[in-house]
Amino acid sequence: MAMARRGTGRDGRPTLEQVAARAGVGRGTVSRVINGSPRVSDRTRAAVEQAIADLGYVPHRAARALAANRSDAIAMVVPEAETRLFAEPYFSGILRGVSAELADTDIQLLLTLIRTPKERARFAQYAASHRVDGVLLVSVHGDDPLPDQLAEMGIPLVMNGRRSADELVPHVDCDNIGGAQLAVEHLLGRGRTGVATITGPADMYVARCRLDGYREALRAAGRKQDEELVGRGDFTEESGHSAMRELLIRRPGLDAVFCASDLMAIGARRALREMGRSVPDDVALVGFDDSALARHMDPPLTSVRQPMEGMGRAMTRALLAEIADGPPERPRLVLPTELVRRASS
């Protein structure tokens, strides 16, 4: 036989049952009020809300999750390398956006850093058992099996960035091509004629986009493509340094460089200094990311800003919509980039 109902929950907090008792209604009604069901009269609703306020009632998440078979939590998954490499503005920017968007829902953010395949597998299993309502995937590499795995399991999922031009998994991206164009147009607009670029690794889609943007801007301006002005980097400072040296040897007369990352711009800047070029007088420099590094460089670096916080927000909105309404018809959302002009160009 059921024990007599107690006056409070196990840890001394009021339960829905007590709220019901105090408001003089049934449990179902309180539940309806809490969940915003329209099928409650205004009178009753007011009484229940009063009781909730009086008691300081807060729904018990676990109980709700168990009964309703949802978790009211989403996970944000970040390959650990990213927190190291792109600590800022990437990771914290996105996080800020996600958090802001979640602030007035009562959905929780679970953060998972993944550093090994074992951890990836573990997370996949975890997600598979519906312990989260959806997943936000940050900075996915082309060869990461996780997105497809999750998609296959039918777990709502949004990535930032895409792995290829024909990405099927819903994602939010920023306009890398447009950003690169902006940068190169700006350089051209300042009268620079020998505009070089230092690219990211060719197997990363984002790097290819930025290179495409560079090419497109030159084409649009009617300049001929000089392949000797394209230096290859891998987004690291060191690669920017060596690419810049090679560029300078091949084309000593170049007067501007668009780097596909701020980190490479730092390396390039060092090479320029070593080879006796001043910035921006001899060579104008533009980066990509608008990181803290760019702001604090000497001279401060002109850079393409990605709306990281906006991407975080957009990803979150997209995920919540997907959780509520099922897969979107258009899986892709592209946010504009912006050029932040500083003294380096």
Next chain:
Amino acid sequence: MAMARRGTGRDGRPTLEQVAARAGVGRGTVSRVINGSPRVSDRTRAAVEQAIADLGYVPHRAARALAANRSDAIAMVVPEAETRLFAEPYFSGILRGVSAELADTDIQLLLTLIRTPKERARFAQYAASHRVDGVLLVSVHGDDPLPDQLAEMGIPLVMNGRRSADELVPHVDCDNIGGAQLAVEHLLGRGRTGVATITGPADMYVARCRLDGYREALRAAGRKQDEELVGRGDFTEESGHSAMRELLIRRPGLDAVFCASDLMAIGARRALREMGRSVPDDVALVGFDDSALARHMDPPLTSVRQPMEGMGRAMTRALLAEIADGPPERPRLVLPTELVRRASS
């Protein structure tokens, strides 16, 4: 009357009940195995483990949380300003440590950014209702009421850093005094005689510690204190810049500066350049934090490294211990800092 037991849980995943059936034991026994209770015979344990493996069973968190009255989740609370200001290495370093420490438990990390008092209140309420087992508080300011609020509610809690010398809330700190000493000793050891410092805001405990370290190092070396060599900053680049200018005006002969943050060192470096001083030849420069900024400065900045990842780990260990065993007898843990020597000194 209870419905006949089904073959699987609601979302098609096996339940503990099915594991029990397959292993030919009762629910209680499976629960015991899962929770590592010793009161299970080896035979039975093996059978249950086999059944778990066969079925791919994963416990349902919400059900477990509800029944056991714990959440298997801890929250990491970060004032939003911090993700902006100290993006790196602070925040991501700690996060990496926390995540690493949690990796082989099945405790989840909930991340909460707090930007308004309203959100703080909301979080306090949330935590109060035992929706998390414990809280990690990052970068707390002296006037933040949250720590005491949580402590009062009996919620296991660990902060990083302390608000004052007699902090009562359990916390993990790094050796700011020792780090500053290290920096100044290093400067002295390189033959510098006029060692200045630029401090953080006087109302921040961490800033006072670094100043104490500076003083202590001078004292230990038998140098007299010259108050004119102490510049006041507030951890920002701009404050470093103006403090450096003033120092240079007051004491043109100074030949070294210990800055209590890398950001201030960047400002100081700019001022030095403007006033025609070279680094490190005329003036040696040392920062604090060992941020990405320091590594990429020109010349690269010698800086005091705080073991952020280690602090994250230590905080997590301390919190888990507190959850398991109750409040620690010694609330404080201090981790050593380390000097990273680069070309600026």
Next chain:
DNA sequence: GACAGCCATGGGAGCGCTCCCAGACGTGAT
């Protein structure tokens, strides 16, 4: 004025787990 139809409402059943008690089975001492 009777009946269908609608709406707000109460509360039983059940989500998947843990807790704990009572029972079944040893074992060693008497």
Next chain:
DNA sequence: ATCACGTCTGGGAGCGCTCCCATGGCTGTC
């Protein structure tokens, strides 16, 4: 053999919620 333990085990009860069905009061209609 009997008894007193101790160990291992099964399963009832219950965690706090949501879902859903049945109920009862009202309205509108012919």
